Amino acid sequence: MTVQPLTHDEPRRIGRYRVLGVLGKGGMGRVLLGAGPDGRLVAIKQVHAHLLNQRGYRARFQREVSASTRVSGAFTAPVVDFDVDDETPWLASVFVVGIPLNEAIENFGPLPVPAVRALAAGLAVALADIHRAGLVHRDLKPANVLLTADGPRVIDFGIAYMTENPGGLTETGSTLGSPAFMSPEQTLGEPVTAASDMFALGSVLATAASGVNPFQAPSLAYTLFQIAHGAAELNSVPPELRTIIESCLYKDPHHRATPDRLLAQLGRQPEGPAPWPEPIQQAIERQSLGMAGIARDPDATVVASRSSWTAAAAAPASGSRRKLAWLSLVALLAVVALVAGVFTWKHSETSAGTLPGADTSLATLRAADVCAWLRQALDGSVPAESGWDADPRNWSVDTGYKWGCVAKSGTQWLYLDVGSAITPTQRVNGKAGGFDLLGTEGSGPSGCSRGVKLGDREQLWGISVNLSNAPNCDLAVHILDRLLATRTAPPERADTASLAGVDPCQVVPRAALDSAIGPLSQTPPQAAAHGCHWEGSATVEVNTQAVDMSKMRLEAGMDLANGKSAFPQISSLSSTCELVYAYRTVADLQETVLVRLDGEKNQRERLCGTAVSILNALIGQLPKVN
Structure with missing residues (x-):
């Protein structure tokens, strides 16, 4: 992630900090790069102004500040300043130079065993500090873990809550958190405890060791089901790490390892710098050098726009060190983004089912043999660039838990859901079969989703395709096009007793x-x-x-x-x-x-x-x- 330039209407100063650029934005707020009077860099989290109109939101942010300030330790990023009474409340944390774990895995692959053990030890210490302060993090995931030169750091307490006040940030029954790294009790809307963080830690370690989430499934609903009821997939995890990870992944919270028990399992760790692979260490060093240039420049104000970067690149070598500092900054990747990880779906304001869909009935979709329909629709039309076998008959297919179809070819797989309430509910660019597309962005292990709404008015059912390990979302759109063309007469299931x-x-x-x-x-x-x-x-x-x-x-x-x-x-x-x-x-x-x-x-x-x-x-x- 690059440091983004400020727009004309964004603040140049918050409290006593000069604002230099944007580190990231999320549903709850944004995180800005700032510099204090002494030149030290901070990450400033600021709530979106429109959210302050919601009842209780300012109080919620105050609780986040309280939670964050209660935690200190070698493996967390401490809060150094805040103002909850400002027109737009904010808090500033020490800016930690490091690579988000999710980006490290995506760019450099799974971590070797010594690095995973060091990661486990650092995160166990961090969770012990968090739990000792009477808190539960509730959103431990790779994006909220930074790999720094001397170990991991846990960041973002946006949805942490105090254990003595379990109704604090959200009421019992809510499912705040990032779905793939939730605990079973979070997916079921049950109260969370410190043991929930330990389950998330097990998922994080398995992902770091294998590159794949242990509960990864073709759809959000299926992923949540796997977390609550399925077994963790650890075949790709090195054998010497499985016992450690499995101790965190018991469905019963009372059986999970505690931070102290996990540290005892890991034993004494080697002293010295963190044992990250060389490419990660080099990336951290590049980032550190660039940030050092910014911190030394007392005149730094804002990140230049892209056109300014080009001009700076063409400037003579005798240019000011401010130009050189900003050239270092804009070249950096994997800058920490302390953006709240609250996962929400927002219904599209304009229904994607406004185009004619009345010719498709739930009865028709209910009777469909979904896997046979998928193979029939794609017969002779599998895009070569998709990476899937050209003949759908060679795909591995099976019935999904909601009577959809799970298909796999090579390292890619998909889940076709027909007639259910569609998971992706945000409008994205494009159409399929004349219907507006709904979906989520992204590719890679996290996959992407595309769907169309066929139900009328408030009925949310339709057809959706969820891809995993796909280079892009093109195949999902192609599948929807082909299915929608035959939606009134799909092949029917032969088993009438089902x-x-x-x-x-x-x-x-x-x-x-x-x-x-x-x-x-x-x-x-x-x-x-x-x-x-x-x-x-x-x-x-x-x-x-x-x-x-x-x-x-x-x-x-x-x-x-x-x-x-x-x-x-x-x-x-x-x-x-x-x-x-x-x-x-x-x-x-x-x-x-x-x-x-x-x-x-x-x-x-x-x-x-x-x-x-x-x-x-x-x-x-x-x-x-x-």
Whole structure:
């Protein structure tokens, strides 16, 4: 990441600091490069002005400042100044010269074993300092870890909260954090503790050692499911590191390693500079030299625009050291960005389904054999530049947990989701099949998503394609184009007994719903091919999925009618009950019906009783298993 020039309307001074450039921007604010009166560089985090109009946001930032100032230690970046009463509140941290771990992995590959061990030790010490201050970080991820000359640094306490005030920054039940590095309890909306940070640490170490997140899946929903219920994929992690990493990745928080236990496992680390690979050390040194030039220049004001850089490059060698300093600065990559990592999706203000989509029904998509449809649509049309095998019949394909299709070719894979509420909800440039594209930017291991909304008005269902390890998003758009061209008559699934063909909005008798939470409106507020949602005295969701129940966190079974059983998902929330009913087993997966009720606190037993009554009513409506 380069240091960006200031725009004409951005401040040139914040508090006692001269503002030199922009390090990064995020949903909550931006981070600026500043210089103090003594020339020392700082990273200044400033809240977006429009957010201050939201109720309680200034108080939230004050809590962040309080959290940040409570932490000190060798492996964190200390706060040196702040003003929470300023018109636009800000805090300044010591500017740490280093390479974000995510950029180091992307540019230089996985870390060798000695470097991962040093990383683990430094991060364990940092978390011990954070937890000792009564805090939980909640967003430990590679982008929030800097590799510096003398070890790692943990940054960004934007969504940390105080353990004695778990309702601090967000209420219990929220899922703030970066999805791929969440803990199981975060994905389930349960309270987080210091053990949540340790799970994130395990994911960070596995990613550093292998270059791939251990729970990486083709879609956001599937990734969250894997974190909550699946096993970590550690085959690419060197064997000598697996025990250390596995000790952090238990689903039960009580079984995870603590920072002290992890340090004991690691043993004494070699003294001296951090054992980063030579290319990373060289990148850190280049960055350090460039920043030293800036810090020595008392006249530095702002980063020049790109046109100014060109002019400076052509200037005579006798030019001022200010020009030379800025040339060093703008050449730097991997500058730390202390941008809050809160993950949010924003619905597009203009619905992508405004173009005609009425010719596509949920019933059609529900009946589709999604993998067969993918292969048929791409027969003879796989782009050569995509890197995928030209013949889709050679791809490895399997059914996804929401009846989508997981496909793999070489090192790339994709997840095709049909009829679900589409995960990407932000408008991006371009169209597919005449529909506006929704999606996320990015490529590489984190992948990219493209989708189109086919539901009318507030219905969010459609078709989406999620790519992993792809050079760009072109293949996703091509797949959507081909699928949309045949969306009214896709190949149908041959297995008529499968739950995939069941309409979850019709399988529950209306009388049972009205009795449980009604009376209800005739039309559910949200529907999808394999899920339905009703609002009444409680919220009811019914979903059908294909899952491996052995990897789910389930309580003892509850008796249903006719000798059948349903299994509650383990949860510490008193306002939620989710029951899982196994309909049948196909290969190594169970086709299941999930009934979830959300209501008032301390009502879990009553909610589970209502869920049982709904399950009893719908079981008789399911296809008969031979």
